[in-house]
Amino acid sequence: MNQVANFTKGFIKENPVFVLLLGLCPTLGVTSTAINGLGMGLATTFVLVMSNLVVSLIKNAIPDKVRIPSFIVIIASFVTIVELTMQAYTPALFEALGLFIPLIVVNCIVLGRAEAFASKQTVFSSVIDGLGMGLGFAFALTILGAVRELLGSGNIFGLELMKGDLMLVFVLAPGAFIALGYLIALMNKLAKS
Amino acid sequence: MEYFVIVIGSIFVSNIVLAQFLGICPFVGVSGKLSTSIGMGGAVLFVMTLATIVTWVLQYYLLTPFGLGFMQTIVFILIIAALVQMVEIILKKVSPPLYQALGVFLPLITTNCAVLGVAILTIQKEFSLMEGVVFAISNAIGFTLALVLFAGIREHLDLMEVPKGMRGVPIALLVAGILALAFMGFTGMV
Numbered sequence: 001m002n003q004v005a006n007f008t009k010g011f012i013k014e015n016p017v018f019v020l021l022l023g024l025c026p027t028l029g030v031t032s033t034a035i036n037g038l039g040m041g042l043a044t045t046f047v048l049v050m051s052n053l054v055v056s057l058i059k060n061a062i063p064d065k066v067r068i069p070s071f072i073v074i075i076a077s078f079v080t081i082v083e084l085t086m087q088a089y090t091p092a093l094f095e096a097l098g099l100f101i102p103l104i105v106v107n108c109i110v111l112g113r114a115e116a117f118a119s120k121q122t123v124f125s126s127v128i129d130g131l132g133m134g135l136g137f138a139f140a141l142t143i144l145g146a147v148r149e150l151l152g153s154g155n156i157f158g159l160e161l162m163k164g165d166l167m168l169v170f171v172l173a174p175g176a177f178i179a180l181g182y183l184i185a186l187m188n189k190l191a192k193s
Numbered sequence: 194m195e196y197f198v199i200v201i202g203s204i205f206v207s208n209i210v211l212a213q214f215l216g217i218c219p220f221v222g223v224s225g226k227l228s229t230s231i232g233m234g235g236a237v238l239f240v241m242t243l244a245t246i247v248t249w250v251l252q253y254y255l256l257t258p259f260g261l262g263f264m265q266t267i268v269f270i271l272i273i274a275a276l277v278q279m280v281e282i283i284l285k286k287v288s289p290p291l292y293q294a295l296g297v298f299l300p301l302i303t304t305n306c307a308v309l310g311v312a313i314l315t316i317q318k319e320f321s322l323m324e325g326v327v328f329a330i331s332n333a334i335g336f337t338l339a340l341v342l343f344a345g346i347r348e349h350l351d352l353m354e355v356p357k358g359m360r361g362v363p364i365a366l367l368v369a370g371i372l373a374l375a376f377m378g379f380t381g382m383v
Binding site for chain 1: 212215217221263270303313314363369370371
């Protein structure tokens with residue numbers, strides 16, 4: 001398999017958020033600012049790469065019947081590692097992401113890639129796939145976060161770009177749905193042309 | 194009075210789907226039809242309440258006394274996965290009609306983040322067991338309410354003329370945004 005295509009597919013063609021519509025809970029829940037979106041994306045990338053690596057390493061040792069529970073245990077272990085590491089080194093981000101860090105464990109992308117890709121492919125392709133998909137997810141979350149932050153508070157990554165009365169609704173819950181709806185429509189349009 | 198605050202708070206003020214963004218996957222995926230969303234809501238009510246009771250007992254009688262708090266995520270997700278399997282097997286034996294109605298939704302619930310989310314929130318908010326049960330039931334009702342409202346709107350949306358680029362998911366998300374806006378009206382009620 002062409003590793004370059006394997007890596008880049010997660011960004012546009014098979015983007016987990018815009019095209020596959022997986023992992024929408026953290027996508028909507030944490031993207032009130034670009035930095036939160038990026039942090040969540042990178043945490044998920046780590047879990048995705050590591051779980052793909054381990055699953056593809058031990059895929060022949062796992063009996064078919066208990067494969068899903070085994071995948072869940074592997075994923076949950078890496079989520080716990082991320083959780084404890086973030087609590088120790090980035091406490092502010094840990095507070096901001098809150099409940100959504102342990103919930104990486106039920107993010108459909110992670111289990112989906114383990115089941116659909118890593119349990120069938122070689123170790124190297126699985127790691128590349130995890131990295132591509134994870135960064136594609138981080139890319140989508142950062143864009144959504146940047147759009148919401150810009151429209152809602154006039155900043156991107158904390159840099160002030162606009163002044164005056166802005167649309168506060170984009171930082172609040174309804175804005176997440178509305179901004180994502182328009183972004184997906186835009187992505188569909190771009191994918192067609 | 195405290196229970197009343199929990200009930201109103203979780204159904205309306207901080208609705209699990211529209212304000213807390215948990216359980217979005219079934220919300221977007223299953224809510225095409227009114228009947229399926231009621232079925233999904235019933236299955237979630239069942240599993241969420243059971244999962245909250247079991248994880249609460251485990252947290253306070255096993256994890257906390259033995260200093261195993263860091264195992265929370267792993268233990269909780271395994272319990273939920275096992276519980277879903279168990280409920281499926283028991284329902285199949287005991288009540289075939291109920292199994293017929295809820296069966297297809299049960300496997301989907303393991304990866305419904307609302308169930309794990311409510312179990313963790315119950316611990317984080319330091320609820321007693323009884324408060325936890327009330328919290329779980331009201332969140333499941335809130336989930337069903339959002340799902341049913343959304344399904345009703347989507348059924349009508351199928352008959353409307355939507356601009357080509359917005360058909361499907363984009364327009365559904367915009368509708369969800371407007372619903373969330375409506376639910377923001379409950380802010381400050383309790």
